[in-house]
Structures are given as structure tokens and as C-alpha cells.
Amino acid sequence: MDDKILNMFRSSNGEFISGEDISEKFGISRAAVWKHIEQLRKDGYEITGEPHVGYRLTGTPDKLIPEELSYKLDTKTIGRKIYSYESTDSTNDIAHRLAQSGSPEGTAVFSESQSRGRGRMGRHWVSPKGKGIYFSFILRPDVPPAEAPKITLMSAVGVALAIRKITHLGALIKWPNDILVNNRKAVGILTEMSAEVNTVSYIVLGIGINVNTHRNDLPKEATSLKAEADGEVSRVELAREVLRELDRQYRVFNEKGFRKIIDEWKGLSHTLGEEVKITCHGRKIEGTAVDLDMSGALVVRLDNGFTQHVTAGDVLMVR
């Protein structure tokens, strides 16, 4: 019911709605209307009341809750079902449990804070309350495990495009899966999968975006969008756009193929043309990153003139 009243306010475009209209529309008492309004206010909605006139919505909370995230979201797959938490250990852990118990592709889990946010290789992901966007979502692509890196690259494209659209910052992708703003890391993407030898049963993508995080709370090499944009960024607005872009890119991946993703990725790349050092199952590779091949592998021209294709699946770090 809170949801329905909220939608009524939203479609009134800021005009007053009388308590009587609400009460009639939903067949509930005036006292019940008042109770629902109070609940919405508790959830962070600013609702102004004027005697003999009614109520109107004057502000929505910047909280990553389904009511806000789903508003005009209009995606086909990603975020069709959204779970939100005030705090959790790790949104990836929750997404794994949901995937194991059959939750559909696109299910997303948000949390205002994480006590044990995970990065790649079991590293910690700093997740202070209310400052970032920390979420995980489930995909069930029909690919063998060796092709999971394609999903990582696709997700990086989606997140980078969404950041560009909302903040106008020049977000770039550091191969395979960091997003940099002004040469500092603002986003991390962790891809975890459950698979048989021949086929992925599901993938959980965990995405951490430093949105309004204070730089002092972050590792030295990291930054936040607020720090780079010189101002607060609406987390709800950005999170919605991220869901939309991920949904768009996943559709491109499924309908037009990975080649389209690669083209987009190249235009957003921070890595191509750069000197790279890659540690790959104990071996070190040094050279110039010259291309991304059709499988998503980075093509590195070594100092001896030969080129080497390094798959995202093999990489420990790029410097």
C-alpha cells in the first residue's frame, strides 16, 4: 500500500493530493492514510501536508531501496527483482544463496553497507554506510566457464557508460575489470561463478562503486565520484542508470554477440596503448597493450616484437 500511495504522489507531479482522494482510491480510512504517510516519511520521503488541501511529495530519499531503484527502471532482465539491506556481510554471499535456491537471472542485491565486502583474490572492499553503491546481481548465461571473462568485460562497459552519463566524468576501464576516474580506481567488479566443467550454472557479479565516499576513507590508489566531480552524486539516480546500462549491454551480448561489446570496450579503454606488467599464474609478462581480441583477451606486444594474448581468466594484476 505504501508503494501504491507513493506512485500516486509520483504521478501527480508535485501537485497536492487530498487525503480524501487517497482514502477513496484505495478504499481505506483517513486514519490509515495518515499511517501510511507517516511510514513513507520514516522511510525518508518528504511529504508536506497542508490542512484542507492535502499532501504532496517534495523529496525522495537517496536510499538504495526497491521503491526508489525500480522507479521508471524499465529493464528487461537486470534488477527485475531487487533485494535491499541496511547492512550485510557481503552482497555476493546473499546473491549466491539466492542463485542456489533458484532466483532468476537479473536478481539484484543492494546493501547500504557491507562488513566484509569482497574484492578480487579475497581482498577487502571498503564499504562505508550510505556512501557507495554496493550490489551484486545474478546472471545465467549459456557459456562455458572459460568464457566468463566476457561477462566481466561486458559489466565494466555497462558501469563505465552509466557513470559517464550521470556524472559526465571520463570513466575509463582498466583491463580487465577496474574502472578509473582520473587514473584512480572508483569501481571494482568481482565475478564469481558456480559451474560444471562444461557449463556455467550461474554467475554472481559484485560491483562496488565509490560514490560519495570521502577520500580519507579509501585506499591511496582509489577515489570516489564525489571527489572527482566536486559534489555529491545521487546514488539512486546512478544505481538506476547502472542497472539500465547493464541490462542494455547484456542484451547486446546475447542478441548481437560479444564483438559489439569489444568495440564499446575499446572506446572506453584506459589500458590500450599503455605499458603493462601482468602476473599470470606465476609468470610475468611485460610489454605494450595493443588490442583486445575477439575472445576478450588482451593482446600484448612484448619487447622482443612478439605478441601474446592474455585472457582475463589468467590475470592476477596489471600495472
Add this chain to the structure above:
Amino acid sequence: MDDKILNMFRSSNGEFISGEDISEKFGISRAAVWKHIEQLRKDGYEITGEPHVGYRLTGTPDKLIPEELSYKLDTKTIGRKIYSYESTDSTNDIAHRLAQSGSPEGTAVFSESQSRGRGRMGRHWVSPKGKGIYFSFILRPDVPPAEAPKITLMSAVGVALAIRKITHLGALIKWPNDILVNNRKAVGILTEMSAEVNTVSYIVLGIGINVNTHRNDLPKEATSLKAEADGEVSRVELAREVLRELDRQYRVFNEKGFRKIIDEWKGLSHTLGEEVKITCHGRKIEGTAVDLDMSGALVVRLDNGFTQHVTAGDVLMVR
């Protein structure tokens, strides 16, 4: 204490041991000795008692319990920790939970029956009570997800060798992971993993062996060792040998490399030299299986003379 008394019987090689000796050795009362003997009898141990002489062990149960499986097992990794169940949904599910909560490599889970035993591609694995060996074990190899098929091939080698040793049946491997006896399937191996894009966090191998299963209880294309050997097979003896062989092959894999496994595999192959039809992510491949390459991929000579390498990771079926 049951364990300790059992070991005392075992090291007496069938000789009588007096209740007094047991009571003194462990500092427990004669009544307590009697209670422990009764418990062992309940667990299926045959213990004969003679007044004024003592007790002796005349028979052990063919049950897949740690006391039996661990006896003279002497492995380095596989089966160092064993869990046994009378019945479960699926030993793979339990092994996954154990792996997620940090159980070490080699941990094995046996069950006398499974209500929802899983085969590849979500197929059902028939697991009637007390007839087969249904178990799962955890590995944590340092390989990328694309190399997980190597672990499947390695396991098939271990199981085939153990069956040959105990039953003298000519078990052969049908690529990638079935074991056939007289052209019928007697063993299935299911490999499931949890991984990041770059590295496997753990693999659960589920192995189902039709040991004393009645042929009428099995699918038409399947068989049991009993049916082929014309007589009951000791499940405990076979399970122990399977753990030992898996342990041996895993050591070979880690210390000498996958090439040694391939050599062994080729000698046990049912597939090489045969006509095969392989469905591989929607595409069909037909030809003659001519080799296994260094990555574990099957080399198929097509009718047009070209050869194609098919990785176990891609395969849906071989006919």
C-alpha cells in the same frame, strides 16, 4: 573409545582378547567394555564372546563409515577427513557446504543412499541404499576454471584403476568422464566448481559407482560391477582403493604434471579409435576420435580429413 577397541581387535589378527585386558588397557570398567562391544555389534561388527576366554573380531560391516574407510587407508590428501551419512539429498551439496566453510582439500563425503543424486546436466543419479558407492570430495587445485576438465580426466583414471585392481574387470573410460564395463556405464563423475574468473576456489567431484546394484534398478544403458563380475563386490574394499588411487593420481598431477595423467588415460580409453558424435554448445561434430591432446581435449578427425580439438569443457555428449 569404540575406535580404540576396534583397533585393538584388528591388531590381534583374529585372536581372542580378554575383557580384562581391554578394561586395563583403557582404564575403564568391565561394564563399560561390554557397552562398547555392544555398540560395535550394533554398527555391524561381528564380535564373538567366549566365557573365560574373551572376545574376538570375526567380521566387519560392508558399510562406508569412517572406521572402515580409514582403516589402512594411508593417503596423503584424499579421504584424510571422511563424513558418512545413512542418507542425504546429494553428497555434492554437502561437500559444497563443507568447502564453503573452509574444509580442507581431500575431505570426502559418503552416503549409503541419495534421494537426489545428481549426474551431469542436472540429470538424476540412481542411488539405492547400500548398493553403490556414492561420494564427493573437495579439491583446491591452483588452476584457472578452463583447466578444471583436467581434474575430471584425472579422477576417471583413478576410479578405473581402482575398479580394475579390486574386481579384475576391464573398466574403460568413455571420454570425458564415464567409466564403462563391457560397454555399459558403471560409474559417473560430476565435476562442479566455484571460481573467480581467474582461479578455481574449489572443485567438488561427485562419484557414483554402481557396485552391487541390481540391473533392474538401473537405466538400460547402465550396469553394475556385481552384474559384470557375477558376484558381490566389497564396497569398503573398493571405496578404500578408489580413495588411494585418486590420491595417487592427484599427486602425479601436482608433482609430475598432466602429461602423465594423459598417458595413463590413453591406456584406459574406450573412446580413442571410435566413431564419435559430439554436441558442443549447439554444434554437432562427427568423426573418429584419434587422440587426447596435452590440454585434455579430444582430437577428432572429421570426415573431410581435418582434425578438431574438443575440450571436455564444451561437451554435451559422446555417442
